[in-house]
Amino acid sequence: xxxLDNHATTRVDPAVLAEMLPWFSQRxxxxxxxxxxxxxxxxxxxxxxxxxVAALLSAEPExxxxxxxxxxxxxLALKGTIEAAGPGPHHVITTxxxxxxxxxxxxxxxxxxxxxxVLPVLADGLVDVAALESxxxxxxxxxxxxAANNEIGTLQPLEEIGRLCRxxxxxxxxxxxxxxxxxxxDLHAACIDLASISGHKLxxxxxxxxxxxxxxxxxxxxxxxxxxESGIRSGTLNVPGIVGLGKACELSRLELESPPxxxxxxxxxRLWALLQARIPRIHLNGSNARRLPGNLNxxxxxxKAESLLMQLEGELALSTGSACSSTGGGPSHVLTALGLPxxxxxxxxxxxxxxxxxxxxxxxxxELLAEAVARLRALSPNWK
Numbered sequence: 001x002x003x004l005d006n007h008a009t010t011r012v013d014p015a016v017l018a019e020m021l022p023w024f025s026q027r028x029x030x031x032x033x034x035x036x037x038x039x040x041x042x043x044x045x046x047x048x049x050x051x052x053v054a055a056l057l058s059a060e061p062e063x064x065x066x067x068x069x070x071x072x073x074x075x076l077a078l079k080g081t082i083e084a085a086g087p088g089p090h091h092v093i094t095t096x097x098x099x100x101x102x103x104x105x106x107x108x109x110x111x112x113x114x115x116x117x118v119l120p121v122l123a124d125g126l127v128d129v130a131a132l133e134s135x136x137x138x139x140x141x142x143x144x145x146x147a148a149n150n151e152i153g154t155l156q157p158l159e160e161i162g163r164l165c166r167x168x169x170x171x172x173x174x175x176x177x178x179x180x181x182x183x184x185x186d187l188h189a190a191c192i193d194l195a196s197i198s199g200h201k202l203x204x205x206x207x208x209x210x211x212x213x214x215x216x217x218x219x220x221x222x223x224x225x226x227x228x229e230s231g232i233r234s235g236t237l238n239v240p241g242i243v244g245l246g247k248a249c250e251l252s253r254l255e256l257e258s259p260p261x262x263x264x265x266x267x268x269x270r271l272w273a274l275l276q277a278r279i280p281r282i283h284l285n286g287s288n289a290r291r292l293p294g295n296l297n298x299x300x301x302x303x304k305a306e307s308l309l310m311q312l313e314g315e316l317a318l319s320t321g322s323a324c325s326s327t328g329g330g331p332s333h334v335l336t337a338l339g340l341p342x343x344x345x346x347x348x349x350x351x352x353x354x355x356x357x358x359x360x361x362x363x364x365x366x367e368l369l370a371e372a373v374a375r376l377r378a379l380s381p382n383w384k
Contacts, residue, residue, distance in 0.1 A: 002361045002368075003317045006294060006354030007150050007178060012244070013203040013355070019247045020205070023240040031237050032228065042239050049246025056249040057176075057195065058186040059212055065229045066242050069209035070177040071101040073196030074144075076211055076233065077173045078105040080219025081142050081194070082114055091115045091140040095127050096337040097154075101196075102144050102175055115139070121337055124287035125154035133164055142171045147179035147195075151334040151350055152286030153295025155183065162191030171217065177201050177209075181252030182264070182292055193217050199241065203355060204248035208241030255355075265293035267353050267362050272296055274366035279373050285335060285348055294353035297335075299344040302383040303376040308349060311372040316365055319350050 003011070023045065029038025031046045050061040067073045082090050094106055096118050103118075110116045117135050121127055127145060143165050148155050158174060165172040173194040179185055181202035187195055195212040199205055213219065213232065226234040275282055281301035300308065305320040312318065320332070335345045353362075377383040 001315060001317055002357075002365050004351045004353060004357070004365060005317045005319050006357075007153075007201075007350060007352035008319055009200045009206065010203045010354050011356055012205055013248060013251060015251060016204055016244045016247045020240045020244040023243050029239075031239060032226075042237075045239060045243050046237055049242045052246035052250045052253075053197075053210055056180065056185075056253045057197075057212060058188060060215070062230075063212055063214060065211045065213055065232050066237060066245075067209045067211055067233055068207055068238075069200070070099075070175060070196040070198035072233075073198075073209055073211035074099070074101045074173075074175055075105050076219055076222050077194040077196060078102065078109065078142065078144060079222055080232075081171055081173070081217075082109055083220035084218060085141050088113060089115065089139045091117065091137055092142045092144065093117045093119065093132065093135050093140060094144045095119045095121055095146075097121050097125055097149055097151075097334045098144065098146055099150055099175055099177075102146070106144070121154075123338055124290070125149055125152050125334070125338060126287060126290065127156055127161070129157060129160055129164070132161065136164075136168060136170065140168070140170050142173060144173040144175070147174050147176040147185065148183070148292050148295075149286070149334060150178050151332060152297045152338075153178070153292035154286050155179070155290040155292065158185075158190040158192065165193075166191040178292060181249065181256070182294065184256055187212055187214070194219070199245040199248060202248050202252050204245045205241050208238050208245045210245065262359065263293065264353050264355075267357055267359065268294055268296055270359065271351070271353070271362045271366055272298075274363065275369060278366060278370035283344060285338065285340065285344075296351040296353075298349060298351070299340070299347040300349070300373050301343075301347060302380045303373065304346050305349045307376055308347075308369075308372055311376060312368060316368050319352075320348065 027041050029042040031043040033039030050064045053064050054061045092114055106116045119131055145156055145161055147158055162172050171193045174192050175196045176185055177198040180197045193214045198209040221232050223234050228234045283299045285297040331345045335348055
């Protein structure tokens with residue numbers, strides 16, 4: 001099977017796995033056990049991983065808090081920031097195209113009296129910065145806007161948003177799970193105060209992630225017991241996962257500094273050109289200019305995406321949207337927010353290229369898609 005669903009999850013890099021393995025059965029100490037060598041060994045490994053994560057994000061090691069993934073990090077950032085602010089009134093601003101791991105905590109906060117503004121986006125998925133500025137009020141405590149959308153790959157203007165927030169003393173959180181390791185992210189240059197990442201989006205294992213917490217910012221902990229991670233996130237540290245996350249961040253940083261020939265952007269442009277040449281009435285969803293290098297979200301006229309995926313079962317791994325919300329059965333909230341007509345949303349497929357995809361796979365994927373689309377359209381009474 002050709003795997004083009006790297007926005008849902010990525011294959012663990014063999015170099016990451018190799019670095020993790022000893023921490024399961026040979027170097028198995030608890031980093032909180034400071035009375036013997038196994039504990040010191042684990043503590044040192046966690047410290048090295050913390051520095052590697054920080055280096056990818058242009059942050060300081062002490063600003064990295066390890067979590068179970070971006071969902072937990074988002075909850076800690078949103079709920080923890082509002083709780084730490086004390087008695088209300090409080091106001092949070094986000095956008096309609098955020099991941100459910102941001103939208104659901106915002107709904108939770110709204111149910112408890114926090115005023116939440118959910119901004120619309122422009123037709124390409126970008127936030128209207130002027131509308132964001134107009135939404136600020138005296139009780140605005142937090143803005144949460146993702147760096148890169150998980151469905152359409154839109155890259156938001158983080159630095160412009162961050163400067164607006166910083167000049168008004170408003171904290172800025174960003175879910176950077178899809179952007180980290182794919183495009184350069186400098187959290188301090190972007191005036192970001194809190195940022196969430198997930199290991200399995202950048203070739204580390206599932207179940208580990210981190211929250212960047214800028215010096216001077218302290219969200220209230222949402223998990224209590226033990227005071228781990230400077231008291232912000234309690235729980236025995238997942239040393240193998242943390243080691244893997246650190247190695248994955250190091251590999252991503254080196255790849256960004258010296259991009260391989262024929263990288264993700266070249267593969268994506270090759271795939272898009274092939275699809276346009278072979279399939280009529282195909283549409284690109286989202287921004288063409290401001291987009292993750294490995295992302296394509298396209299709609300095919302006169303067919304349903306679910307039928308297309310069934311045609312390709314066993315040959316090509318794609319998705320119709322976010323893997324975290326695709327079981328809900330409703331249309332994509334991201335594509336709906338772009339104002340696309342229902343038939344275009346129904347025919348939308350997300351393709352996510354990753355580190356291990358090749359040009360030969362891209363060529364074969366375009367061929368498989370063209371054949372499957374032609375078969376389905378031949379059965380459609382609407383196709384002419």
